[in-house]
Amino acid sequence: MTNNIKQAIIIGGGPAGVSAALYLARAGQKVCIIENGPGALAKAHKIDNYYGIAASGAKLYAAGLEQARSLGVEILQDEVLGVEYTDCFTLSLKNTAVQLQTEALILATGSKNITLNLPGLIELEGKGISYCAVCDGFFFRKKRVAVLGNGAYALHEAAYLKQLAGSVTILTNGQSGDAAKAAGFEVNTSVLQAVEGNGKLSSIRFTDGSTLAVDGLFIALGTADSTDMARKLGAELNGRFIRIDGDGATNIPGLFAAGDCTGGLMQVAKAVHEGARAGLTALKFLRQHKTEEK
Ligand SMILES: Cc1cc2nc3c(=O)[nH]c(=O)nc-3n(C[C@H](O)[C@H](O)[C@H](O)COP(=O)(O)OP(=O)(O)OC[C@H]3O[C@@H](n4cnc5c(N)ncnc54)[C@H](O)[C@@H]3O)c2cc1C
Structure with missing residues (x-):
């Protein structure tokens, strides 16, 4: 199997993932968002508690992806099945034969809303x-x-x-x-x-x-979410959410998380804030990495 190397990969095309992509792309990084269709945002009938906006979640979701695309972000419609780490992060996808590789990975898949009330x-x-x-x-x-x-x-x-x-x-x-x-x-x-x-x-x-x-x-119900992927990579969790520091970084170098997958306030405003912060921290990480390699 051949591999395709990207500077930064973001899993998730909701407000968290797109915000991270905007900051990375505008700083000149080649960014790829992998996303699997509408997440929680598109289910919101109307968002009227986000600054300056009163629109359906579906409209906001489509506008976000379009904005990222217009800044040169590659948007790959696919489902991430798993992530491994050796020298870099390697992603396996459902419909893409090649594996994707990156040094900086941002998890922003939202939160899987599947409850299983099974006795025992x-x-x-x-x-x-x-x-x-x-x-x-x-x-x-x-x-x-x-x-x-x-x-x-x-x-x-x-x-x-x-x-x-x-x-x-x-x-x-x-x-x-x-x-x-x-x-x-x-x-x-x-x-x-x-x-x-x-x-x-x-x-x-x-x-x-x-x-x-x-x-x-x-x-293994539904699709793999950020928490499933973080767990496989050995990242620290906080219950069913990913533990991040004040800069959006996990305990694994090069791995960041933002939005509903980190828990707390499950709102667009928080997802946008965390996405922007994770994007900037990933940018810093990539620049440091490049300097160290010289
Ligand atoms: C019914 C409803 C109403 C809401 N109303 C409001 C409101 O009025 N105001 C407000 O601020 N918030 C509201 N929210 C919450 C808000 O929608 C979320 O907090 C926000 O969308 C979280 O953003 P996110 O980017 O973390 O995740 P999401 O928006 O859920 O985006 C997740 C992304 O990850 C992708 N993804 C997931 N798994 C994979 C995988 N394995 N491979 C590839 N891609 C994957 C999806 O395709 C999607 O692109 C509402 C939510 C719901 C469900």
Whole structure:
């Protein structure tokens, strides 16, 4: 697989990601935003609490992307499935065959709004329930694992686990399992009722009365969000949000975050502020990096 190297990559084309891109692009950096269509912003019927604006969220979202484009920002419509770090950040995408690489990565995917009220889930987190195949797959070598989810992200996690685990079953929770079957995975489409185990996950119970004996369950619902990616990269989290310092930097050099994914006030004003700040800090990082290389 060939790689495509970018100066700075921003995952997310909402107010946080676009604001970061504006500051980087206007300072002469080559920036690429990867985004997967409207996030939280486009769901807002009307934004009338942001300075100088009274417009629908969808209109504001489209205007933001257009503004970035007009300043030379490359906008790539795709879904990021995973990020790894070796000498730089390497991104795997759903529809782009090449992997993208960068020295400065800004996470701005908003916050995934999927709640899973499954009895036993909270109690068994870290005791068989995991949210990260790269982090925890090692503990399930030759064991029976299941992956909950039916999108490209779930298949990406499952493909990683397949190299380590004894068996991998995709649980679609009542959704279609066609894509997973086509990819060669064992699929169970039953609706989940509970996860069970005495201090350690041992089985999954379904509403049709059946059970599946497992050692591990990896949750990979929807698309990967910033927190999923930060967790894989070893960044510090604050619950389900990313921990950043006062400049928008995480504890990993070159990795920044902004917007809803950092928690706190989930509003456009805060996303714009954090995006601008992360963009400027990433700029400083890139310039320092360049000086050190000379
Ligand atoms: C119904 C509703 C009403 C709201 N009303 C208001 C309001 O009146 N005023 C206000 O200030 N705020 C409001 N908000 C909140 C506001 O929309 C958010 O705080 C703001 O949009 C957060 O910006 P963001 O850039 O962090 O994330 P988002 O706007 O959610 O943008 C996320 C971006 O990340 C991309 N993305 C996600 N995952 C991936 C992936 N794996 N690969 C590639 N791209 C990905 C998406 O495609 C999107 O471009 C409202 C939110 C909702 C849901």
